Amino acid sequence: MIATRQQRLGNFAGLGLVLVAWVLYAVYASPTQGWTFFLQLTVNGIILGSIYALIALGYSMVYGILKLLNFAHGDVYMIGSFIGFGVLSVLGGALSPAIPVVLLVLCMFAVAMIGSGVLGLVIERFAYRPLRNAPRIAPLISALGVAFFLENSALLLFGAQYRNYDGYDLISFNGIHIGGPTGVFVSYLGVIVISSSVALMVALVALVRWTRFGKAMRAVSFDREAAAMMGIDPDRVIATTFFVGSALAGAAGVMFGLVYSQIYHLIGFIAGLKGFTAAVVGGIGSIPGAMLGGLLVGMTESWAKGYLNGNVADLVVFGILIGFMLIRPTGLLGTPALQKV
Amino acid sequence: MLKKLGAVAVVAAAISVAVSTTAWGSAKGPDRVSAAAAAKVTCGKVRTIGVAAPLTGPAASIGVEQLHWAKYWAARWNRKHKSARIKIVSGDTQLGVDTAFAVKVAHSFASNSKVLAVVGPAGSQEVVASTSAYKGGSLGFISGSATRISLTDGHTDGNRIGYFYRTVPNDGVQAPRVANYMIKTLKWKRVYIIDDQETYSQGLADGVQAILKKNGVTVTRDSISQQASDFSSVIAKIPANTQGVYIPWQLAPQAQAFGQQLKAAGKSHVTLFGSDGLFSPDWKIAGSYDSFFPVSPSNATVLAYVKAHNGNGEYFGSPSYVAAQVDTLAITKACTLGHGKTTRAAVRKQIAKMKLKSSILGFPVSFSRGGDLHSPATFGIYQIQKDGTFKPVG
Numbered sequence: 233m234i235a236t237r238q239q240r241l242g243n244f245a246g247l248g249l250v251l252v253a254w255v256l257y258a259v260y261a262s263p264t265q266g267w268t269f270f271l272q273l274t275v276n277g278i279i280l281g282s283i284y285a286l287i288a289l290g291y292s293m294v295y296g297i298l299k300l301l302n303f304a305h306g307d308v309y310m311i312g313s314f315i316g317f318g319v320l321s322v323l324g325g326a327l328s329p330a331i332p333v334v335l336l337v338l339c340m341f342a343v344a345m346i347g348s349g350v351l352g353l354v355i356e357r358f359a360y361r362p363l364r365n366a367p368r369i370a371p372l373i374s375a376l377g378v379a380f381f382l383e384n385s386a387l388l389l390f391g392a393q394y395r396n397y398d399g400y401d402l403i404s405f406n407g408i409h410i411g412g413p414t415g416v417f418v419s420y421l422g423v424i425v426i427s428s429s430v431a432l433m434v435a436l437v438a439l440v441r442w443t444r445f446g447k448a449m450r451a452v453s454f455d456r457e458a459a460a461m462m463g464i465d466p467d468r469v470i471a472t473t474f475f476v477g478s479a480l481a482g483a484a485g486v487m488f489g490l491v492y493s494q495i496y497h498l499i500g501f502i503a504g505l506k507g508f509t510a511a512v513v514g515g516i517g518s519i520p521g522a523m524l525g526g527l528l529v530g531m532t533e534s535w536a537k538g539y540l541n542g543n544v545a546d547l548v549v550f551g552i553l554i555g556f557m558l559i560r561p562t563g564l565l566g567t568p569a570l571q572k573v
Numbered sequence: 574m575l576k577k578l579g580a581v582a583v584v585a586a587a588i589s590v591a592v593s594t595t596a597w598g599s600a601k602g603p604d605r606v607s608a609a610a611a612a613k614v615t616c617g618k619v620r621t622i623g624v625a626a627p628l629t630g631p632a633a634s635i636g637v638e639q640l641h642w643a644k645y646w647a648a649r650w651n652r653k654h655k656s657a658r659i660k661i662v663s664g665d666t667q668l669g670v671d672t673a674f675a676v677k678v679a680h681s682f683a684s685n686s687k688v689l690a691v692v693g694p695a696g697s698q699e700v701v702a703s704t705s706a707y708k709g710g711s712l713g714f715i716s717g718s719a720t721r722i723s724l725t726d727g728h729t730d731g732n733r734i735g736y737f738y739r740t741v742p743n744d745g746v747q748a749p750r751v752a753n754y755m756i757k758t759l760k761w762k763r764v765y766i767i768d769d770q771e772t773y774s775q776g777l778a779d780g781v782q783a784i785l786k787k788n789g790v791t792v793t794r795d796s797i798s799q800q801a802s803d804f805s806s807v808i809a810k811i812p813a814n815t816q817g818v819y820i821p822w823q824l825a826p827q828a829q830a831f832g833q834q835l836k837a838a839g840k841s842h843v844t845l846f847g848s849d850g851l852f853s854p855d856w857k858i859a860g861s862y863d864s865f866f867p868v869s870p871s872n873a874t875v876l877a878y879v880k881a882h883n884g885n886g887e888y889f890g891s892p893s894y895v896a897a898q899v900d901t902l903a904i905t906k907a908c909t910l911g912h913g914k915t916t917r918a919a920v921r922k923q924i925a926k927m928k929l930k931s932s933i934l935g936f937p938v939s940f941s942r943g944g945d946l947h948s949p950a951t952f953g954i955y956q957i958q959k960d961g962t963f964k965p966v967g
Contacts, residue, residue, distance in 0.1 A: 276803070280805075387629060391637065392628070393634045393826070399833075400834075405836050492802035494824075494827055494829070499800075534805070537807060542770075542797035542807060545806075
């Protein structure tokens with residue numbers, strides 16, 4: 233499902249032209265002019281996009297291996313954010329942490345990732361595995377059922393109130409000023425989110441490319457039956473894929489809580505749809521595509537909020553999803569599936 | 574193939590029977606509702622009040638607060654009135670999803686002959702959508718949060734005089750109070766207003782914006798979804814010389830997140846000003862202003878509520894306490910006058926006549942013909958202190 237070099241070049245040339253035209257308009261022609269504003273929105277979009285990219289990776293991995301759109305993935309991310317909040321609360325909260333902050337943040341990530349990963353395993357085992365040989369609509373409906381189940385379970389367990397991570401209180405309100413005090417500002421928290429996302433994505437790419445599990449995963453993705461005949465246990469590979477994808481969603485949930493503070497039982501719905509959009513834009517099934525798609529969706533949303541209005545940000549993002557579905561349904565880095573004849 | 578067709582035909586026939594039965598049922602619905610509306614109910618030892626609030630969905634946090642306060646009133650009442658207890662039944666209106674849920678709840682209350690009066694619904698759009706169902710059931714309904722001015726004028730959004738009441742001052746009271754405080758006391762010249770795309774928020778934002786503009790204040794208007802968490806792009810748009818940002822929102826944690834992101838973006842010199850929806854310990858950005866009923870957090874009833882709810886004030890829901898109080902007193906009076914029996918119409922009559930000399934909201938409660946608070950209390954202005962408490966400043 234990987235695009236050829238020529239197709240990629242064509243895609244990037246088209247995307248590049250659109251982006252250049254957009255930058256020129258935004259900076260020189262829009263009512264809110266100036267490079268600083270544009271770059272500030274871009275940085276904000278990269279931070280948001282890093283989170284979307286992590287969610288999109290889960291969608292892409294599961295789709296790549298099972299051809300299943302796991303619509304419960306957004307809610308795994310929500311559960312991850314609640315687990316991270318739980319760890320933060322147990323260890324004293326943002327204003328009076330009981331252990332060093334670095335250790336606390338690492339604990340939040342670790343527990344949320346493991347918790348979300350295990351949840352992913354459970355979902356795969358009980359909601360998808362029994363339907364593996366059923367028509368493709370069955371697991372899709374099951375996925376929607378799991379999504380509602382998780383949302384309402386969270387409502388029951390944690391209540392309807394919004395919870396605040398107070399991440400800036402925990403880490404720092406300070407950051408880096410690029411271009412002087414009136415220039416572009418990147419908070420340390422933003423830096424942490426971007427660098428953690430990049431680290432996780434690199435680790436995932438390494439896992440898929442250079443490990444035995446990665447090789448097995450690619451084999452199962454390519455042809456499950458043939459992989460089984462070669463001695464690979466597809467069930468195990470699929471379960472591990474769910475674990476890894478869900479763990480990434482858990483990490484994204486904690487990052488979201490730290491940067492944007494408030495979490496509640498429905499945050500997974502829209503975030504899941506944005507992650508799905510990112511996966512489609514990048515080319516569903518492609519890991520680099522998910523990353524690229526996440527960043528593009530994040531930046532687009534940020535630009536739309538900045539140059540247009542908060543009302544229309546989602547309209548623009550989902551408009552892009554529709555546009556890609558119509559013009560290039562395989563996304564930027566995906567290719568059409570070959571039909572066996 | 575024929576077997577399959579036969580099966581399909583049987584299923585289709587079954588569906589059509591079910592649909593026609595349902596249709597017949599719904600056609601008969603108004604009769605049942607009318608019967609419930611006209612029925613003389615034996616008051617007995619337990620009287621029922623319906624609470625229509627968003628208990629799930631995006632505005633669940635607000636609805637749960639309202640239900641908590643209504644139940645809190647019932648619990649306090651029931652401790653002292655064993656032979657005239659109040660039972661609360663709740664209906665989930667899912668505010669922000671679809672007003673059809675509010676209408677369904679209204680129909681369920683209207684067709685339940687035990688329900689004698691209602692608290693809610695929460696949103697002005699829900700009030701408009703569900704009015705005919707409540708009127709059909711002859712039910713009086715008292716909202717603790719629907720503030721659209723036109724709800725009580727008897728013509729703009731429909732006529733609900735004699736049925737609808739509210740225990741909150743409308744937008745026409747709060748907006749001038751806030752705008753005048755910004756102009757006269759804070760001397761603001763440049764204000765940024767962000768509504769949260771909900772009817773409540775947009776109404777207040779419109780009101781404040783109009784008065785500020787009329788008085789020569791430079792106003793920039795923006796909007797962000799009530800479900801938004803990422804405010805960075807909106808914050809980037811706020812000019813550095815802005816003195817204040819008005820955020821008439823309903824979710825205090827959202828305002829807290831906004832304040833933190835504003836500070837993190839290096840704009841901590843910009844002061845926030847919230848509305849009654851944000852009067853909560855969850856919003857603790859020191860130096861911010863807020864308008865709210867003159868409710869005293871040190872009031873014994875309020876303190877007891879906070880203690881019973883793990884330290885959460887949930888003050889936005891407090892008008893629903895007063896709404897439940899009015900319903901209860903009206904039912905009690907109607908039952909007394911009817912010698913142990915009453916009708917919904919009799920209860921409505923008592924709601925219209927209700928006069929509470931004081932309430933936990935800090936003002937007396939009685940209603941105008943349209944259903945507004947008779948002598949609207951002025952809103953208090955509070956400033957958040959470093960310890961997170963709200964200090965009255967105006």
